[in-house]
Amino acid sequence: MDIWISLMRRCKNNDKEAFNSLLSHHEAYLYKICYFYTQNQETALDIMQEVFLKIYRSIHTFDENRPLLPWLKRIAVNTCLNFQRDNKKYNQLSLDLELSEELSLKDTIKSQMDVEGEVIRHSNQELIGKCIEALPPNYRIALTLKYIEDMRYEEIAAVLEQPLGTVKSNIFRARNLLKNTLKDYNLLEV
Amino acid sequence: MCRLNPEMLQLYIDSELNSLEKFLLEEHLKDCTSCRKELNRLKILDWDFNSMAEKIDIPAQLLSLRISTLDQHIKEAQEEAEPTFGLKEVYELQYNTLKNTVNFIQYLPGNRLLTSSGRKLSKRLKPTFLSKIIGL
Ligand SMILES: [Zn+2]
Numbered sequence: 001m002d003i004w005i006s007l008m009r010r011c012k013n014n015d016k017e018a019f020n021s022l023l024s025h026h027e028a029y030l031y032k033i034c035y036f037y038t039q040n041q042e043t044a045l046d047i048m049q050e051v052f053l054k055i056y057r058s059i060h061t062f063d064e065n066r067p068l069l070p071w072l073k074r075i076a077v078n079t080c081l082n083f084q085r086d087n088k089k090y091n092q093l094s095l096d097l098e099l100s101e102e103l104s105l106k107d108t109i110k111s112q113m114d115v116e117g118e119v120i121r122h123s124n125q126e127l128i129g130k131c132i133e134a135l136p137p138n139y140r141i142a143l144t145l146k147y148i149e150d151m152r153y154e155e156i157a158a159v160l161e162q163p164l165g166t167v168k169s170n171i172f173r174a175r176n177l178l179k180n181t182l183k184d185y186n187l188l189e190v
Numbered sequence: 191m192c193r194l195n196p197e198m199l200q201l202y203i204d205s206e207l208n209s210l211e212k213f214l215l216e217e218h219l220k221d222c223t224s225c226r227k228e229l230n231r232l233k234i235l236d237w238d239f240n241s242m243a244e245k246i247d248i249p250a251q252l253l254s255l256r257i258s259t260l261d262q263h264i265k266e267a268q269e270e271a272e273p274t275f276g277l278k279e280v281y282e283l284q285y286n287t288l289k290n291t292v293n294f295i296q297y298l299p300g301n302r303l304l305t306s307s308g309r310k311l312s313k314r315l316k317p318t319f320l321s322k323i324i325g326l
Binding site for chain 1: 200204206239241243246255256257260261268
């Protein structure tokens with residue numbers, strides 16, 4: 001019998017050792033998804049606790065004939081998206097982002113950076129991290145799958161169950177927003 | 191001001207253009223300084239993103255978080271599933287099984303003959319556990 005299938009059956013039997021072994025193989029990878037999405041270690045760990053629980057609780061429904069990793073990924077992605085749903089700030093900024101909203105989001109990011117007053121001391125990547133945090137969930141999750149998973153647009157659309165055009169425009173807008181913001185600080189010049 | 195669709199540059203760095211689109215864009219880049227600059231900015235941003243993704247540290251707390259989460263919930267689940275089966279229940283179950291096994295005799299042909307001869311026989315014998323169950 002396939003070693004993964006036998007491990008899975010032991011998990012379904014509430015075998016703690018088997019669960020530890022299964023999760024230890026995948027947790028680092030799942031954590032990276034959560035971290036890139038939140039850009040915050042504490043929040044990423046909070047989400048991971050939910051991810052562990054969800055895997056434990058729903059392993060019984062997992063079909064052994066299907067690949068495990070996409071199933072785990074989907075749990076991590078959905079947990080990220082559902083986390084802090086009550087944070088209504090960005091929920092309205094969904095698919096059809098108006099130019100005015102885009103500009104106001106850009107202002108939010110800018111003011112966040114100015115308040116810190118540390119633009120020069122920050123590296124590009126620290127600033128990008130802060131910017132990602134301020135993006136709407138739809139943008140962040142698309143960027144996460146693109147850069148952590150190295151997924152193509154079509155694969156991202158499949159995982160998120162969104163139309164290809166939506167994914168394309170979310171990635172475009174997210175990156176455009178960051179590019180324009182960083183450009184204003186002359187941070188993207190060669 | 192260049193009139194190229196700005197989405198094209200991002201699709202280009204993501205390798206999402208088909209070969210014709212790619213060719214046309216590369217031809218355009220030869221003559222358009224502003225698009226070349228813009229492409230460079232996007233490339234830097236893309237490089238930063240990739241580097242951020244590669245640099246993510248896995249905190250030591252992740253391991254202890256997994257262990258404590260599993261410890262807590264697997265313990266709970268096992269307590270729920272704890273059997274409450276005593277000796278009394280085992281006897282009852284065995285008794286019922288035996289009773290059900292012999293009940294089918296009632297539906298066999300020649301049942302009455304068997305019963306009457308059984309009764310005659312049982313008059314001469316001491317009642318047993320089995321005879322009590324099947325009512326002979
Ligand atoms: Zn151009």
